[in-house]
Each structure stands twice: as C-alpha cells, then as structure tokens.
Amino acid sequence: MLTLVICPGIHDRLLTEQFVEGLRLGEMPGLKVVTFPASGIGAVSSADISQFLWRQVGDPWRSSELLFISFSAGVVGAIGAAWAWQGFGGKVKAFIAIDGWGVPLVGFFPIHRVSHDYFTHWSSALLGSGSDSFYADPGVEHLTLWRSPQTVFGWQQTGGSQKIRTTAAEFIATAIARYHSPSSS
Template identity: 50%
Template sequence: MSIIICPGIHESALTQCFVSGWIEQVIDEAKNKKAVDLLIFPGESGLALSAFHILQFLHKHLQDRIESPVVFISFSAGVVGSILAAHKWQQIGGSVKAFIAIDGWGVPMWGNFPIHRMSHDYFTHWSSSMLGSGENNFYADPPVEHLEMWRSPQTVQGYVLDSCFGQSPPKQRLSAAEFLHLLLKHYEDN
C-alpha cells in the first residue's frame, strides 16, 4: 500500500510536522505487516492544484505498481488536485483504497472509493459535507486554526461522525491523529 500525501500551498515545514507528528509510527507498524510506501507530493508554488502534476508524480514513483493500493491524504488546496488525480489514477487501472480530505472546504467530493473529510471546525464540516463527504468523518471541537490541522494533528481534539467501521462512534474524544490512525489501520487490514 502507498500513502500519498498531497499538501496545500504552504511552507514545506508544516508537512514535515504533519509527517513526524504521527504518520511515521503508522508507517513503522504497517511495514511490519506489509510493504507501505510514503510519498509526499512537493506541492509548494501552486502545483497542489494540478491533477496533471500529481499524476506525473504517481507515475514516476509507482511506475509498474499501478495496481498497488493507494490512500490519498490531502490538505487544503491539495484536495483540489488530488481528488481529480485519484479519479484519473483509477481510470487508468490504479487502485484507490481511500481518499482523506483534510480541510478541503468547498471542494466537491465524489468517487468510486471511500471518502473521508476532516475539518478544523463544525461549520467547515457541515458546509463542506453538502458537496459530498462519504462516511467516518472528523471535525475539531473546540475549533482550531486551519493550519493547525496539518501542523499538529496529534493536538487537535474532536469528534467522529458516522459509524466507525461498523461500530458506534467512540464516546471519548479523539485527536485528529488518532482518527487518521484508525482510518489507515482499517485500510491496511482490509
């Protein structure tokens, strides 16, 4: 399985915070079971909006492994280009296991693959879900700044909406990092 990180238009240091904050642990756990690749699209300077450039990146890094399952984790402007790239990847025979949109406010979400939204506040979750959201979504409560969702998902607390993989939503609060961990674990196991 490959995890494709599609950042927004911001300093690359924020993406490094995101990766070092929690995903390395997930990758280490997953590598003990199956091969997992972590690919970070260099989206600074507006390329995060370009499905064409994201597809080029996927072809370059996955080459002959097009059938290998891919999970997209995208943030902000990165959601724009990566949702289109996910569709195109699937059209050419690629396997999109899931798409996770972090603060992709106003971006229509549809697909022939599982979609999850994570939002920095309830209003963003509610207003974005009108454009499609899938199941098992997360919103921060109390609300946080937009970039905080990407910089420090381990400190952002909130709630899961919808059932969590056939179970009732947890009664306790989760961090955004814990929610992402649950999603990735689910897709790694299935």
C-alpha cells in the same frame, strides 16, 4: 503494499514534515509513503500529481494500491489525480480530505473528511459527506490541523448521530489501518 500519497496544500514544507511526524507513519510496517512536492499553485494540479505518481509508484495497473491524504488546496489536485489513477486501471483504497472546504468529493472509493471546525465540517458535507468524518472541537486554526494533528481534539462521526471523542491524528491513523494490512505486503 499500500502506498500512502500525501498531497499538501500551499504552505511551508516544514508543516508537512511535522504532519508526517505527528501521525507517526514510520511506525506502520509495510506502508510506503510518498509526498507530492507541492510548490505554490502546483498543489491544485491533478496532472502534476498524476505525473509524480507515475514516476514514484509506477504504472497504475501494475502497482500498489493508493490511499490519498490531502490538505486544503491539495485536495483539489488530489481528487482529480485519484480519479485519473482509477481511470488508468489503478486501485484507490481510500481518500482522506483535510480541510478541503468547497471541494466536491465523490469517487468510487471511500472518502473521509477532516475539518478544523464544525462549520467547515457541516458546510463541506453539503458537497459530499463521505464515509466517516472528524471535526475539531474546539475549532483550531486551519494550519494547526495539518501541522499538529496529534494535538487537535474533536469528534469522529461514524454515521447518523453517533460521535466518538478522539484526535485528528487518531482518526487518520485508524482510517489508514482500516485499509492497510501489513501481512499482505
């Protein structure tokens, strides 16, 4: 079974609920979703996220594979937690960073970036471009990308100069589907 780990940033929890609804995660059979209850600066704590995962998912070497989706300040804590999970013998299928501007993203797992505008997309790629990525065009407010990904249109870049017009929600759902096989759950 694939466990989707949602690591929000520092914002109202209602925005995260709206994000989950916008992605329609309840319609993906065999997918377990756990949301880190970020509170203030806790969003950046890899240790807090790791402890949460041990309680919610179990021992890394015996539990399901994880796919992280993180936002803003939550990207800082989530990338460290993903490294720790893998370091303790767990499997990280992929990592999706949403507006993790300024956070170096490297790991022994596929990384996907989602940005609220082209500048953030371009400048974040300097610290690790990842597999494929998405940027909003026209650009949107930072919190809009998290609250309503289904309303944010832009471009998916799959490598080189190839671009595909889509929404942030479709890009994220496609990435999840790539790593999730309901028949193997």
